[in-house]
Every structure is written in structure tokens, then in C-alpha cells.
Amino acid sequence: VSGGAVQAALSSVYGIGLLQNRAIGTFSNANYFGLFAVTTLLVAIHRASVGAPWRRALTAGAAALISAAVLLSFSRGALLAAAFGVVALAFSRGRRLGIAAACACMVTGILLYGSFSAARFDVTNQNQSFSAALLAQQSSDEGRLTAGLVGFQLFLHDPIFGIGFGQYHFVSPRYLAGSQATFSHDWYVNVLAEQGLVGITLMALAAVLVAARVRRSTPARRGLAVSMLCAYAVGCLFTEAPGQLQTSGVAWLVVGAALASTTTPAFSRMSIRRSADQV
Numbered sequence: 495v496s497g498g499a500v501q502a503a504l505s506s507v508y509g510i511g512l513l514q515n516r517a518i519g520t521f522s523n524a525n526y527f528g529l530f531a532v533t534t535l536l537v538a539i540h541r542a543s544v545g546a547p548w549r550r551a552l553t554a555g556a557a558a559l560i561s562a563a564v565l566l567s568f569s570r571g572a573l574l575a576a577a578f579g580v581v582a583l584a585f586s587r588g589r590r591l592g593i594a595a596a597c598a599c600m601v602t603g604i605l606l607y608g609s610f611s612a613a614r615f616d617v618t619n620q621n622q623s624f625s626a627a628l629l630a631q632q633s634s635d636e637g638r639l640t641a642g643l644v645g646f647q648l649f650l651h652d653p654i655f656g657i658g659f660g661q662y663h664f665v666s667p668r669y670l671a672g673s674q675a676t677f678s679h680d681w682y683v684n685v686l687a688e689q690g691l692v693g694i695t696l697m698a699l700a701a702v703l704v705a706a707r708v709r710r711s712t713p714a715r716r717g718l719a720v721s722m723l724c725a726y727a728v729g730c731l732f733t734e735a736p737g738q739l740q741t742s743g744v745a746w747l748v749v750g751a752a753l754a755s756t757t758t759p760a761f762s763r764m765s766i767r768r769s770a771d772q773v
Contacts, residue, residue: 504517504566507519507563515617515620516567516568516614516618517566517568518567519563520740521740521741524567524568525567525569525571525732525733526741528564528567528568528571529569529571529575529729529733529741530744531563531564531567531572532564532575532725532729533725533726533745533748534560534744535557535561535564535579536576536579536580536718536721536725537718537722537744537748538554538556538557539580539583540718540721542554564576568614568617569732570732571733573603573610574732575725575728575729576725578725578727579721579722579725580721581595581724582717582721583595583718583721586716586717587717611624615627615631619631634675637673637674638679640673641666641673642678642683644666644678645678645687647669648662648688649687651665652690653690653691654690654691654692655692655693656685656686656688656692656693657688658688660688661688662687663677666678677734678734680731680732680734681730681731681733681735681736682730685697705723708752708756711752711756712755715755718752719751723745723749726742726745
């Protein structure tokens, strides 16, 4: 990774024509690419457990490649979203498997976080020592946290309707004293600040209705949809993913397929009734 061999072999993953040290694919931000890759990874893992053996083998290979893409994005938020999604997918297959997956993710995270950080610093802070790179990362994290917390001040500016859709980046510098981080990096805070109580209430209501409908979907689609929603919800803590169709497309296609499966019985009953009426 640090020698540049990966970038030479997988140049398109790093963005054609761009000098990037983290994988971004066709995105402009590694965190958004990482979350997108996580959603595709969950589909691959799910599909690798069903179908003909040769399909399972091909899909397992695809899952391995996508996992590499997630790792090369060096997005901590994407990795956390992946962990929640995989655990949710495992729970859909059984409680024991879910508990085992949760334990495995926690142990893996604890054991490998240091190595992951070192690999990340090798590509993002090549001319700094580990301690200096760690301080730089902590400073960046503090800046993003401060930019997110400003959202509550923006919310108080107009708690009912918010400051207006898409205005966070432009209004937040008034409260940040020259900080480079001006976006919220948190979809929930973003909605609260830009759309106020009206927006956050509508979003929460929509989320509850979607979750309730997914719960009534067919088992074959429910597990993947729930895992996708879990991963997406965690990813929204670190990105503003719903504002980008490119990042969210796979997630909403999966959820849409699950929602469609809940309507099939109703349509069947309706067809039976119409046939009976005609008779």
C-alpha cells in the first residue's frame, strides 16, 4: 500500500486522472465511495449464500474484491457500517450466527485497528511519524465534530423550518471561527439544522414506516433489506449520503425490492376477488 503498488495495479479505483491516496472510484470522496462499496458488499455476501455452487463461488470472489475496495478507501465510518450490516445479516440467519458475527467484528476491530491506522497513515501522512499523523487525524476529527455540533446552534436559529435545504455549508462558517470543516458530516444533524422540527419529524416518520413495511416483507428479502438499512443508518452518522443518489442507489433498490414483496399477497387477494366477481 505505502509503496504505491496498489495504486498502479488498481488505478481506476483511485480515480482516473486524480492524485488520490485513498480509493474513491467514480466518487470525489473516499467516505462516500466506502459506504457505496459496503452496500454492494452486503448484496454480494447475501447472494453468495444462495443459488447454484458456481454462482456462489463467483459472488464470493466479487465479495472479496469489494472488501478490498472498502479497505482501500480507509474509511472508518464505512468499516463501522459494514460491521453493523454484516451482524444484522447474520442475525437474519439465526441468533447464534448473529452473536458470533458480532463477537468476531468486535475482536477484529480491537486487534487490527492499530494496523489499519498505520496503513492509512502510510498513504495519507507519508512524511510524518505515526504519532504526528495520529495528532493530525485527531485534529481533523475534532474539526469535523465541531462542524457537526454547530448544527444545534443552526437549529436554534429557526427550530421549526430550519435554515433551508443545502444551506449548512454556507451558514456554518459564521460559528466556526475559520475552521476548514464546514459540512455537518452527519445526515441527522444536517436535516435538523436545515429543515428543523418539521424535517426531522417527517424523516423519522418515513424511517419508521419503511422499517415497519420491510418487517412484513418476504424472508428471502427481509434479511438483506434490514442489514442494508442498518449499514446505511450507521453510514449516515459520518456522511450526508441521502443527498447523493450515487451513494444511495444500491441501498434503495434493495429496500424497494423488499417493499415490493410485501404487496404481492394483497394483489393476489385483489385478483381472486375480481375473478369471483366476474364469475
